[in-house]
Amino acid sequence: MTRERGPTPPPYALAQQIPQTDLDQEVIDLARLRTRPVLPRLAGYFRLGGPGFMNAALTLGAGTLTASMLTGATFGYRMLWLTWVSMGLGVFMMLAAARFACRGGHGVIDLQNRWHGRLVGSVMTALVGTLFVAVVFNFGQYSLGTHLLESLASALGVTLPRQINWVLYTALTSWLILAYGRHAGRGARLVETVMKTSIAVMLLSFGLCLVVVGVRWQEALRGLFIPWLPPGGPGLDLFIASSAAAVGVMDWFLLNYACLARGWGRHHEPLVRFDMTVGLCVPFVLVNWIIASVFAVTLFEQGLQPDTAPELAAALTPLLGATWAPVLFYVGFLAVPVTTTVGMSIAAAMALHAAMGWTPDPHSWRWRVSALLPQVGFLAVWYPNPIWLIIVIGAFLSLTNNIVGWSFFLLLNDRRAVGDDRSRSYLWNLGILLQITLLNSVAILYIFNRLGWWI
Amino acid sequence: MIRLDTRVGPCSLRAWGLVLNFMGNAIALYGVAGVIRDGSRWPLLIAGLVVTVACVLVLAIPDTENNENRRLHE
Numbered sequence: 001m002t003r004e005r006g007p008t009p010p011p012y013a014l015a016q017q018i019p020q021t022d023l024d025q026e027v028i029d030l031a032r033l034r035t036r037p038v039l040p041r042l043a044g045y046f047r048l049g050g051p052g053f054m055n056a057a058l059t060l061g062a063g064t065l066t067a068s069m070l071t072g073a074t075f076g077y078r079m080l081w082l083t084w085v086s087m088g089l090g091v092f093m094m095l096a097a098a099r100f101a102c103r104g105g106h107g108v109i110d111l112q113n114r115w116h117g118r119l120v121g122s123v124m125t126a127l128v129g130t131l132f133v134a135v136v137f138n139f140g141q142y143s144l145g146t147h148l149l150e151s152l153a154s155a156l157g158v159t160l161p162r163q164i165n166w167v168l169y170t171a172l173t174s175w176l177i178l179a180y181g182r183h184a185g186r187g188a189r190l191v192e193t194v195m196k197t198s199i200a201v202m203l204l205s206f207g208l209c210l211v212v213v214g215v216r217w218q219e220a221l222r223g224l225f226i227p228w229l230p231p232g233g234p235g236l237d238l239f240i241a242s243s244a245a246a247v248g249v250m251d252w253f254l255l256n257y258a259c260l261a262r263g264w265g266r267h268h269e270p271l272v273r274f275d276m277t278v279g280l281c282v283p284f285v286l287v288n289w290i291i292a293s294v295f296a297v298t299l300f301e302q303g304l305q306p307d308t309a310p311e312l313a314a315a316l317t318p319l320l321g322a323t324w325a326p327v328l329f330y331v332g333f334l335a336v337p338v339t340t341t342v343g344m345s346i347a348a349a350m351a352l353h354a355a356m357g358w359t360p361d362p363h364s365w366r367w368r369v370s371a372l373l374p375q376v377g378f379l380a381v382w383y384p385n386p387i388w389l390i391i392v393i394g395a396f397l398s399l400t401n402n403i404v405g406w407s408f409f410l411l412l413n414d415r416r417a418v419g420d421d422r423s424r425s426y427l428w429n430l431g432i433l434l435q436i437t438l439l440n441s442v443a444i445l446y447i448f449n450r451l452g453w454w455i
Numbered sequence: 456m457i458r459l460d461t462r463v464g465p466c467s468l469r470a471w472g473l474v475l476n477f478m479g480n481a482i483a484l485y486g487v488a489g490v491i492r493d494g495s496r497w498p499l500l501i502a503g504l505v506v507t508v509a510c511v512l513v514l515a516i517p518d519t520e521n522n523e524n525r526r527l528h529e
Contacts, residue, residue: 406473413469415460415518422518429515436473437511440480454488 011105013359015263018185027267034270045274050192051258052272052279055094055251057195058343059280060202060287062140065336068288072295075230077216077223083288084224087281089438090247092431093405094280096412096423097252098272101259103421108256109354112407115417120407126355129249129400131373134348138341138377145169145337146381152330166381173338177345177371181261181362188261191342198335199283205332206290212325213297220293249404254347257354345374399446402439409436460518472514479506 015023026048033044071079100106112121146162146169153160176194179187259272349371353360361367409432412423423429448454459469483503489496 406470409473410467410470413459413518424517424519426515426517429517430511433476433511433515437476437480437507440477441484444477444481444484448484448488453485 011263012107012257012260013361014181014188014261015185017181017362018263022185023263026263027265030267030271042274042278045271046196046278048271049275049279050189050195050262051098051255051264052275052277053195053199053283054192054258054343054346055255056199056280056283057339058254058347059247059251059284059340060199060336061137061340061344062144062337063137064288065291065333066140066144068291069295072292073299075228076296076300077219077293078228079230080220080223080289080292081225081227083292084285085227086438087247087284089431089435090251091276091281092428093252093408093435094247094255094276095272095428096408096432097256098259098264098269098276099412099421099423100418101256102264102266102269102272104418105260105265106256106418107260107354108253108408108411109351111411111417115411115414116407120403122355124400125249125253125404125407126351129404130253130351131348131355133248133250134344134351134374135376138344138374139380140377141337141341141344142166142169142377143380145334145341148330148334148337152327152334155327155330162381166378169338169341170375170378173341173345174372174375176342177349178362178368180342180346180371181360181367185262187362188258191346195339195343196279198339199287201335202287202332203283203290205328206287206294209325209329209332210290210294213294215293216297220296223296224289248401250344250347252404252408253351254343257347257350261350341374341377345371348374399443402436402443405432405436405439409433457513457516458518459514459516469514472510476507476510476514479503479510483507 029044029048033041033048036044068083071082097108100108100111109121109126112125114121146166149165149169150160150162153165176191180191181187183190259268262268264272349367350360352358352370352373353367358366409429411417412432413429415422445454457468459472460467462468463471480503482499483506486496486498486500486503490500
């Protein structure tokens with residue numbers, strides 16, 4: 001039987017900077033790990049993984065966390081189910097993005113441009129779904145990050161207004177952004193390590209806050225497994241934002257190109273599955289569950305419903321009691337915008353290069369300018385940016401998710417585009433189609449709500 | 456067996472199926488809104504759900520045909 005291969009592109013430019021001996025060694029390590037007992041194998045995968053953790057850190061941004069906080073404060077535990085449903089379905093699409101990279105080294109934008117046209121590839125996926133989102137959403141990260149820095153400093157007895165501390169925020173994030181892709185691949189590993197550590201900090205700090213405020217297990221479990229939808233207007237917008245914020249175009253895009261940048265191939269597919277599960281799904285579901293639960297048992301029960309993330313955080317901190325708990329909460333919370341800014345900026349640079357057909361070179365001015373483009377978000381320090389704006393934009397973006405999702409599904413099943421590397425699994429296709437149906441529904445609900453057709 | 460990569464007009468059957476699925480989703484949700492509001496639009500809800508489920512189940516069928524068979528058919 002002859003194998004049919006899709007056209008194989010040259011290796012991604014960022015991966016070409018990694019010495020071939022390092023790439024070969026990684027493949028040998030992976031083969032060796034497959035023969036090890038479960039725990040050492042998982043530890044090895046944890047060490048080698050990265051793109052999944054980057055995606056988790058990217059996804060767990062101001063928009064997602066605000067939606068979680070508002071969900072907890074407004075509806076209590078009743079919408080916890082949405083977190084794992086939207087992430088669980090999102091994984092199927094993420095695996096498609098990884099498949100394009102690991103089998104044949106396809107950048108998804110090239111595939112889309114070739115088979116579905118530049119409108120879907122360069123415009124909808126790269127420019128609108130990734131670059132535009134990165135620039136717009138980074139305002140929210142700056143707004144939240146500088147507020148948190150100010151509050152954290154204040155809790156420690158230092159005055160550090162956001163009109164000054166934005167410089168610290170910019171310096172830290174810019175250093176990490178520009179490190180990616182440099183130093184023969186070590187820059188990417190550094191960024192990924194920071195992402196892993198930040199996720200651990202989020203889990204630890206939010207988890208300790210949850211221990212302080214407690215959990216009503218019966219209600220929490222009911223909310224986790226029994227679906228419930230809020231009626232009308234703002235409630236529905238919140239539902240839409242929560243769904244859209246889980247996994248979207250930028251996440252699919254970043255995973256595809258982050259795998260390419262690490263030089264991952266066919267041998268890395270077990271690692272990708274681990275990375276998706278332990279690096280992305282588990283932290284995403286846990287962090288959102290913890291945050292929503294903390295707010296469900298505090299602000300929801302007290303009937304407090306602030307509108308913005310800083311107001312939400314400020315309303316929560318007195319309820320945490322002891323001094324160390326608010327500080328811990330702020331530290332964990334600060335990791336949220338910092339990692340998202342870094343992830344989004346790297347995705348923005350990759351997206352602009354892919355859309356324009358430029359070769360990514362982290363040492364070039366073009367790469368630096370592209371990567372730092374979202375840093376215009378520092379203007380949010382002076383211009384108030386209501387969190388509801390982020391949520392409304394998130395809702396609009398659900399339309400992009402929709403069409404790009406169709407494109408991914410069609411490519412994954414297209415023998416002309418990916419040859420024998422197309423999906424052969426009914427279950428995988430089913431998972432993607434269920435996600436597409438969820439994305440369709442989110443887009444339709446958004447339109448119905450605007451037209452006054454919903455309840 | 457349905458060949459979902461057969462081209463019909465500008466798109467494959469699989470792509471047309473996605474469009475049909477989207478329409479089914481919209482009809483079902485329009486029906487849901489009516490059912491929750493005043494108990495009306497049950498037929499729309501059921502029709503939308505049938506279209507959605509049918510599209511999802513059919514579109515999920517992967518193209519597993521090997522290349523020799525494909526060439527013989529073509």
